[in-house]
Amino acid sequence: MQLNGVSAHSCVDEEKEEVEESEISPPTRVVVGYALTSKKKKSFLQPNLILLARSKGIQFVSIDIKRPLSEQGPFDIVIHKLTEKEWSQVIEAYRREHPEVTVLDPPDAIQHVYNRQSMLEDIADLKLPDSYGKVCIPKQLVISTDPTSIPDEVTKAGLRVPLVVKPLVVDGSAKSHELFLAYDLFSLSEMEPPMVLQEFVNHGGVLFKVYVVGESIKVVRRFSLPDIAKCDLSTSSGVFPFPRVSCAAASAEDVDLDPSIAELPPRPLLEGLARELRHCLGLRLFNIDMIRQKGTKDLYYVIDINYFPGYGKMPEYEHIFTDFLLNLVQSKYDQIPVA
Template sequence: DYRQKHPEVTILDPPDAIKHLHNRQSMLQDVADLNLSDCNGKVRVPRQMVITKDSLSIPDQVFEAGLKLPLVAKPLVVDGSAKSHELFLAYDRFSLSELEPPMLLQEFVNHGGILFKIYIIGETIKVVRRFSLPNVSKRELAKVVSVFRFPRVSSAAASADDADLDPGIAELPPRPLLERLARELRHRLVNILVFCFH
């Protein structure tokens, strides 16, 4: 163990503690389990399921789970690589068999094409706006049959902080909600000093 061999080195986030954050499902489950109803806002995780193998069975698994289209497919492993930031938007369930497990499938929620990345470092909370996937209309959903790839949708290069945005979409989450969220996640993710979610 590196820590035992090098006690002089300060390790901010021990590898054992961050394993939990490398799995998108367990990371999102921590957020889904929070009850923040008394904080002037809400945090919600869309309905989701994990696909670990067998691409050809994905359409049936989605049907059995009752997930509604469109679906966002995200790699299950979150490791900072370009592949872990790739998203796919599936308009029909049969096109899902083109995807490569392991992955997390989530019901897509229209959100104005903007998301908030929240970085928590110790007691400091930093929120940045990022461009995200565009809204999907009912007309588009009825006409389009395919899966579309979106590499690095919400990366730093997609910053929306200086863009002229509709205030209804781009308003930052209320401070009490952010503070409570940070406090709850710190409590759940013991031994993690730096983390980010969106």
Template sequence: MRLNGEISSGEDEEEKQPGTTTFSGQEVVVGYALTSKKKKSFLQPSFTGLARNKGINFVAVDLKKPLPEQGPFDIILHKLSGEEWHETIEDYRQTHPEVTVLDPPGAIQHLHNRQSMLQDVVDLNLSDCHGKVSIPRQLVITKEKDPSSIPYEVTKAGMKLPLVAKPLVVDGTAKSHELFLAYDEFSLSDLEPPLVLQEFVNHGGLLFKIYIVGETIKVVRRFSLPNISKRELSKVAGVFRFPRVSCAAASADDADLDPNIAEHPPRPLLEKLARELRHRLGLHLFNIDMIREYGTKDVFYVIDINYFPGKYLWPHIMWYGKMPDYEHVFTDFLLSLTQSKFKKKLTT
């Protein structure tokens, strides 16, 4: 099977060790199909050791063999690209409904386009007593557009400078996460379509990363770009590449910050947002990048959604290290999936 990117095959499968059993009396077998980099960052010894103690065994999917001939699996965890793999896992889902696939390829693909990923947030219209959640005004520039026409398109759409430029397609590569800030309309011609242009919202230089693992929500703070004043905007021109604000050095959880900026979004608002997006996206594993509009207490914007984020997003640190209590959260989540299926069997 040909896939995009380096893959983890059955040859590096960990030796299966007996663990404690779940309340159903069965061990939980999780088949994984991950790139080698993702496997290295995700399946850390501390994590797999805890999983074994809870009765969970991770087994590598052998991509050289037909998937239906392997297993049996309770859960399949995957993050591979390529149309052939997507067809394989989708066919498997249809013929093995008893196996939980994390997550459906079509649902994951939905987050590979920055236009479609945020449309679900727009459709939610989340505005209640706990706050308001929306997205920044944005404009999609397709590949067919001549870069020289971008300033005209921006003016026609009534977009306000500065603008954040993001690649339209999110394919897991570092390039798809390269962001730029355009200060003047003339420099927009230097950008390369296809892309999404978002109005920059002053947010006090702080970003909230909201991790969703099943029904569990964890929030961490990260430093982001500082506010841009009208005076600065009038003096600066050009397009500037974003610094990587999500690396380890950008952690803001232990920093001495203005409480008006650092206060987490209201929990009821996050629970409603996560619940609605889980339903609309059809996903169990994703994270939301959210900002609070500077000078407000309850006006928030979702600026990105990532599926099962990994090492490309944060070089130098693994995803689980970004999320508090990651190992326990994820193992409990895996157990909850199999326990809910077991309870259904008992009632049928």
């Protein structure tokens, strides 16, 4: 059958191709739902990010946690950082019911790095090549109950003072970020379990913060605790709180430092570490706190991993994050088979 010189079969084929093309083309607007604390909203959703995102067709939409999530949207991507158990159940159910939506990240994977014991054990299990340096974790011990037994347990475990004392669980509260430095074992009996004790490693007072956004990484220097000399140990005792030294105000980027201390870890080492952790943790948004042992060129320690960290402190985070969101959507549509 001919229609104006063109077969009906040909018209149907062309129409089918147009439908298939429209089905696999990424949307011109990307809707990103977010469920964040007010503090995280303020630090992350800065005006520059919102304006750049808008220019790229990305719209951020606040999720109302008091309403059913399935009634909101539709979303292309959901980002979240809430620690309540109820929310974890809500977002997990939503992931199962809406596989077409990219959820950053799975709640079970997030919970895994909220435990300081399990987060670092993953590092110890990684099989990284030593070509560009060795990545370790500090010797550590978990104290679950009975602080009076700490001196004996520390001695049995072979740990030496000074020790960094950290709460075992990172639950988003200010208390979960309260860190202490213990100069003697008996003062540790005053601390409240559960907690993690880590051997302090001298590192020249500089910390490397490695931000991971999907496959992109950005590393910056931050000031950290100063080195502790043996003479300090012989004259000091007690447990002392120390500030959150890795905040933006403690940037060590534009300071004249000893090159042996300031030199960033090799890029291939960071890329390999980030790649292995993405696979191992099942996360795409996190940062790694690393130090280099003083007096060495290539011995590094990972001392913390944080989920959805303060990206607002990362240089060029607006461009990196918006490109990441667009690539997520594009890759999803690229995976749809063409009939």
